[in-house]
Amino acid sequence: MSAVPHLTFDVSRLGMIEGHLVVPKGADCEALSLPVISLNKGEGPRLLITGGCHGDELEGPIVARRLVDWLLETQTCGRVVIVPVLNPPAVQASSRNTPIDGLNLNRVFPGRADGSVTERIANAVSRLLLPMADTIFDLHSFGPMWEFPPATTTHPLADPDLMARTIRMAEAFKLPMTMVWEHPETPGMLDLVVQSQGKVFVCAELGGGTVSAEGLAIYEAGLRNALIALGLVEGEAEYPTFRHKKSTQILETQRSSDELKSPASGIFEPRCSVLDNVHEGDLIGILHPMGSLSTDAIDLRAPEMCIVYAIRSGAYVNINEGVALLARPLKR
Amino acid sequence: MSAVPHLTFDVSRLGMIEGHLVVPKGADCEALSLPVISLNKGEGPRLLITGGCHGDELEGPIVARRLVDWLLETQTCGRVVIVPVLNPPAVQASSRNTPIDGLNLNRVFPGRADGSVTERIANAVSRLLLPMADTIFDLHSFGPMWEFPPATTTHPLADPDLMARTIRMAEAFKLPMTMVWEHPETPGMLDLVVQSQGKVFVCAELGGGTVSAEGLAIYEAGLRNALIALGLVEGEAEYPTFRHKKSTQILETQRSSDELKSPASGIFEPRCSVLDNVHEGDLIGILHPMGSLSTDAIDLRAPEMCIVYAIRSGAYVNINEGVALLARPLKR
Numbered sequence: 001m002s003a004v005p006h007l008t009f010d011v012s013r014l015g016m017i018e019g020h021l022v023v024p025k026g027a028d029c030e031a032l033s034l035p036v037i038s039l040n041k042g043e044g045p046r047l048l049i050t051g052g053c054h055g056d057e058l059e060g061p062i063v064a065r066r067l068v069d070w071l072l073e074t075q076t077c078g079r080v081v082i083v084p085v086l087n088p089p090a091v092q093a094s095s096r097n098t099p100i101d102g103l104n105l106n107r108v109f110p111g112r113a114d115g116s117v118t119e120r121i122a123n124a125v126s127r128l129l130l131p132m133a134d135t136i137f138d139l140h141s142f143g144p145m146w147e148f149p150p151a152t153t154t155h156p157l158a159d160p161d162l163m164a165r166t167i168r169m170a171e172a173f174k175l176p177m178t179m180v181w182e183h184p185e186t187p188g189m190l191d192l193v194v195q196s197q198g199k200v201f202v203c204a205e206l207g208g209g210t211v212s213a214e215g216l217a218i219y220e221a222g223l224r225n226a227l228i229a230l231g232l233v234e235g236e237a238e239y240p241t242f243r244h245k246k247s248t249q250i251l252e253t254q255r256s257s258d259e260l261k262s263p264a265s266g267i268f269e270p271r272c273s274v275l276d277n278v279h280e281g282d283l284i285g286i287l288h289p290m291g292s293l294s295t296d297a298i299d300l301r302a303p304e305m306c307i308v309y310a311i312r313s314g315a316y317v318n319i320n321e322g323v324a325l326l327a328r329p330l331k332r
Numbered sequence: 333m334s335a336v337p338h339l340t341f342d343v344s345r346l347g348m349i350e351g352h353l354v355v356p357k358g359a360d361c362e363a364l365s366l367p368v369i370s371l372n373k374g375e376g377p378r379l380l381i382t383g384g385c386h387g388d389e390l391e392g393p394i395v396a397r398r399l400v401d402w403l404l405e406t407q408t409c410g411r412v413v414i415v416p417v418l419n420p421p422a423v424q425a426s427s428r429n430t431p432i433d434g435l436n437l438n439r440v441f442p443g444r445a446d447g448s449v450t451e452r453i454a455n456a457v458s459r460l461l462l463p464m465a466d467t468i469f470d471l472h473s474f475g476p477m478w479e480f481p482p483a484t485t486t487h488p489l490a491d492p493d494l495m496a497r498t499i500r501m502a503e504a505f506k507l508p509m510t511m512v513w514e515h516p517e518t519p520g521m522l523d524l525v526v527q528s529q530g531k532v533f534v535c536a537e538l539g540g541g542t543v544s545a546e547g548l549a550i551y552e553a554g555l556r557n558a559l560i561a562l563g564l565v566e567g568e569a570e571y572p573t574f575r576h577k578k579s580t581q582i583l584e585t586q587r588s589s590d591e592l593k594s595p596a597s598g599i600f601e602p603r604c605s606v607l608d609n610v611h612e613g614d615l616i617g618i619l620h621p622m623g624s625l626s627t628d629a630i631d632l633r634a635p636e637m638c639i640v641y642a643i644r645s646g647a648y649v650n651i652n653e654g655v656a657l658l659a660r661p662l663k664r
């Protein structure tokens with residue numbers, strides 16, 4: 001058995017090929033075979049679409065698979081490589097991190113050949129998949145415990161040309177929200193590795209809460225819009241309908257300081273919806289301590305005029321747990 | 333310390349009283365104090381509203397609390413006793429069952445005074461709360477992993493008079509769905525204890541998936557409608573808007589045989605929404621086995637003309653796990 005990661009097919013072959021990315025076995029588990037589809041129409045843009053980095057975000061794996069049939073009918077040039085599930089053990093466990101070693105795949109890039117299974121997956125992706133593409137779409141979501149609009153996201157980038165190209169690509173999805181979020185430097189993220197190679201990386205955060213047929217249709221429309229914008233497919237993009245609107249807005253936020261945290265442990269009651277515009281003092285949610293009743297409820301109010309772009313599902317939360325995330329229109 | 337469950341207030345007192353139901357300590361944990369609100373305007377219907385039986389169904393605890401302020405302004409007669417959280421340890425753990433003894437509170441009624449904590453809660457509720465009411469609303473939901481419409485539910489009852497009164501009460505919520513479901517006899521459910529006393533019991537299943545501000549507004553409207561129908565409050569009921577419609581339908585189902593199960597383990601992709609009418613052969617969802625790609629996807633189709641009343645969130649499911657629940661209009 002080979003101890004290096006490898007693909008079971010020749011990526012230069014034209015047409016549709018189904019194969020696998022093999023991640024070698026290690027001390028902690030057997031080899032993994034990640035299904036990969038290559039749709040190759042020759043010259044043109046080279047795109048990689050990945051999903052299932054976190055095992056409790058299933059929008060990506062489902063939508064990535066859906067694109068295959070559509071691309072078979074519509075693709076005119078270039079190559080699209082699709083890996084619906086980057087982290088099969090995490091998906092099978094419905095857990096964010098890999099259950100075998102407890103690691104978050106999106107914190108260990110570029111990975112290690114002799115590391116634990118999560119690091120070996122990252123290593124295989126970095127060595128074999130990333131070199132095949134100029135543009136990468138990584139499909140995430142906010143997970144089941146948040147209300148979150150279908151969105152593409154990116155971070156401020158030092159290179160102004162790469163920043164402009166990335167934002168242009170993110171906006172081409174025409175999802176209800178395009179988000180530029182700044183958060184504390186987090187080593188090991190896939191985007192950092194890709195961007196350090198000068199490539200365009202767009203992270204799609206395909207909603208939160210229940211993964212529904214309605215939501216999936218919106219996410220698929222966003223991906224199709226992006227493939228049309230890249231020139232892989234001929235056609236016209238359309239704004240998907242979300243909350244009765246067909247529109248997009250580009251927002252910015254500081255992930256840490258724009259987080260509304262629970263002032264106590266108790267039951268969080270959401271009082272607004274995602275993409276609601278709120279003014280200073282508007283009610284965003286209520287925290288109900290458990291041991292007593294209405295007299296002790298704590299109102300959580302907007303600190304300033306802003307847009308609520310994510311809000312926790314009503315649930316028991318601990319003190320200092322984030323319950324709402326706030327943003328403002330991007331100043332270009 | 334008293335070893336019997338007790339209330340910290342006199343339920344015959346008029347006006348609003350906040351107090352506690354004390355569940356005695358046992359070998360497994362200290363005494364619990366469950367917040368209780370009594371709103372007493374004298375003669376009239378006697379209603380008990382309970383929520384938080386299962387710790388991952390937070391719609392009930394939130395909506396139950398919300399009613400207090402409204403009742404203070406609007407109640408004209410009778411008594412409403414509200415217990416937002418029946419099972420505080422389960423709510424704090426966000427788990428269906430009580431984490432301390434692993435028991436499902438809705439399977440241990442009428443409980444045991446010398447049992448484990450879940451049995452002691454059931455015992456306290458049976459002895460002290462149930463005798464105070466003629467009508468009981470128990471607020472549940474389908475939990476975070478299902479799409480489910482706001483609904484009231486009941487079971488076929490042997491007593492035709494009680495059945496008629498129960499259905500009348502369930503329909504008075506005017507939620508999008510009123511469900512009569514038959515499932516295998518399950519001992520220990522709260523409804524069975526209440527119904528054996530000849531009282532009206534309505535289980536509200538307040539949706540599934542994310543607990544959102546939008547959903548909570550629908551559930552609150554349903555509860556208000558029911559309180560108006562009971563005569564506790566004067567006013568006019570209104571159909572809440574759900575999926576662009578203001579309507580209700582009454583359905584019936586056999587919980588076990590009307591369940592569409594996953595034919596294999598893999599990623600379930602929902603292809604329809606709750607309350608969709610489907611014909612025989614219509615696509616309800618797709619099961620994607622993990623190890624391979626599109627060629628092995630399994631279509632899950634409607635076995636006959638029916639209404640999809642619940643559908644799983646897109647997620648990894650095991651073989652034989654339920655992924656959709658089907659119903660038909662009730663034959664009266």
